[in-house]
Amino acid sequence: MERARELLPGGVSSPVRSFRAVGGTPPFFSRGQGPHLFDLDGNRYLDMVLAYGPLILGHRHPEVVRALTEQLERGTAFGGPTEAEVELASEIRRRMPSVEMLRLVNSGTEATMSAVRLARAATGRELLLKFEGCYHGHSDALLAQAGSGLATLSLPGSPGVPRGTVADTLVLPYNRPEAVEAAFRQAGERIAAVVVEPVPGNMGVVLPGDGFLQLLRQLTSRHGSLLIFDEVITGFRLGAGGAQALLGVTPDLTCLGKVIGGGLPVGAFGGRRDLMSQLAPEGPVYQAGTLSGNPLAVAAGLATLRALSADGVYPGLERLGAELERGLTAAAAERGLPLQVNRVGSMLTFYLAETPVRDLPGSRASDHRGFSLLHRALLSRGVFWPPSGYESAFLSSSHREEDLELLLEAFGAGLGELAESRGRA
Numbered sequence: 001m002e003r004a005r006e007l008l009p010g011g012v013s014s015p016v017r018s019f020r021a022v023g024g025t026p027p028f029f030s031r032g033q034g035p036h037l038f039d040l041d042g043n044r045y046l047d048m049v050l051a052y053g054p055l056i057l058g059h060r061h062p063e064v065v066r067a068l069t070e071q072l073e074r075g076t077a078f079g080g081p082t083e084a085e086v087e088l089a090s091e092i093r094r095r096m097p098s099v100e101m102l103r104l105v106n107s108g109t110e111a112t113m114s115a116v117r118l119a120r121a122a123t124g125r126e127l128l129l130k131f132e133g134c135y136h137g138h139s140d141a142l143l144a145q146a147g148s149g150l151a152t153l154s155l156p157g158s159p160g161v162p163r164g165t166v167a168d169t170l171v172l173p174y175n176r177p178e179a180v181e182a183a184f185r186q187a188g189e190r191i192a193a194v195v196v197e198p199v200p201g202n203m204g205v206v207l208p209g210d211g212f213l214q215l216l217r218q219l220t221s222r223h224g225s226l227l228i229f230d231e232v233i234t235g236f237r238l239g240a241g242g243a244q245a246l247l248g249v250t251p252d253l254t255c256l257g258k259v260i261g262g263g264l265p266v267g268a269f270g271g272r273r274d275l276m277s278q279l280a281p282e283g284p285v286y287q288a289g290t291l292s293g294n295p296l297a298v299a300a301g302l303a304t305l306r307a308l309s310a311d312g313v314y315p316g317l318e319r320l321g322a323e324l325e326r327g328l329t330a331a332a333a334e335r336g337l338p339l340q341v342n343r344v345g346s347m348l349t350f351y352l353a354e355t356p357v358r359d360l361p362g363s364r365a366s367d368h369r370g371f372s373l374l375h376r377a378l379l380s381r382g383v384f385w386p387p388s389g390y391e392s393a394f395l396s397s398s399h400r401e402e403d404l405e406l407l408l409e410a411f412g413a414g415l416g417e418l419a420e421s422r423g424r425a
């Protein structure tokens with residue numbers, strides 16, 4: 001880690017990996033197999049991070065390994081169209097019919113950035129509406145945070161993001177219908193698009209309230225704005241049709257990533273044909289990528305989607321998720337510690353909080369110091385849980401009930417330490 005910190009800011013290639021939020025030093029991983037990761041010292045961990053979402057089949061699923069090995073033999077990049085891209089697009093559309101056409105890119109960040117550009121071009125409008133606590137990658141226009149006056153002024157979410165770039169991004173609280181209604185009353189005819197994580201996973205998992213996404217659909221339709229679902233986490237994680245099928249709300253554009261790359265760098269955005277055909281070269285909206293549709297990434301993605309369509313994969317993930325939720329809740333109840341578990345299928349966050357968590361302020365108000373203690377307790381017992389209270393944990397089809405038993409035992413021990421530390425405080 002010392003050598004890494006000398007060469008890489010924070011010793012990492014993406015901030016959350018540094019363990020800043022929970023303290024301590026991250027393990028350096030050398031190998032993964034099924035639900036397990038192994039570090040350089042040979043320690044084994046039950047992996048509840050799964051590369052922050054992509055590895056829904058676990059590490060080194062045989063079909064993914066086979067597809068990648070075969071593709072390696074044929075070459076890694078061609079700079080021309082391939083049959084596999086067409087197959088991947090067709091497999092995606094079959095499962096997610098709102099995606100009539102799509103463009104493959106290299107990350108979720110690129111997918112959302114490009115979808116927003118397309119939405120602004122297609123509507124001829126500039127205002128973008130997003131929600132506090134939803135993350136849509138790190139492109140400038142989407143790195144905005146709520147300013148003081150709601151729906152008046154947004155602030156850059158990072159130094160280096162020009163005020164002018166986020167001036168056209170409105171940031172509203174999640175799960176607050178009245179705030180969205182007010183924004184559309186004030187500025188409806190100027191709103192190009194609403195971009196939203198249909199089930200947010202980046203303030204920790206939060207569930208959309210009854211009718212919230214339906215309201216977004218109604219308001220955008222009524223005002224000629226577009227609805228963009230950022231399904232970079234939820235796409236093919238919450239079921240074959242993503243959150244949109246599960247929740248019964250159809251967006252105009254969808255952003256994908258994570259699972260559709262099977263562990264390789266990939267993203268995609270797609271939707272209505274009349275919108276997507278405005279992209280270059282069919283239309284004037286520019287978007288491009290040297291390695292977009294990369295054969296290795298596409299091979300891993302195709303193998304993943306096909307393995308996911310085997311009978312019983314999603315029901316299995318749901319069963320395991322429900323069991324984990326029950327186990328965590330029971331362990332906390334046993335010790336009289338307040339715990340909220342937010343879960344949909346195989347994505348889950350627990351919060352050390354007295355009341356249900358429905359938005360970013362709720363997630364912030366949970367006990368993050370206690371979370372750090374629990375994180376260390378889990379890690380020291382061989383469970384790699386996401387190193388921040390603002391992340392989702394994930395399950396894969398390679399996780400087994402025995403794995404959950406080990407996890408819950410470690411969690412129980414961690415709760416014991418937490419109760420003790422609270423007693424001392």
Ligand SMILES: *Cc1c(COP(=O)(O)O)cnc(C)c1O
Pocket residue numbers: 106107108109110112135136137138197201202230231232233257258267
């Ligand atoms: C991870 C994520 C992104 C960004 O994807 P990258 O591949 O990290 O650029 C965008 N939106 C959501 C909802 C995400 O979870």
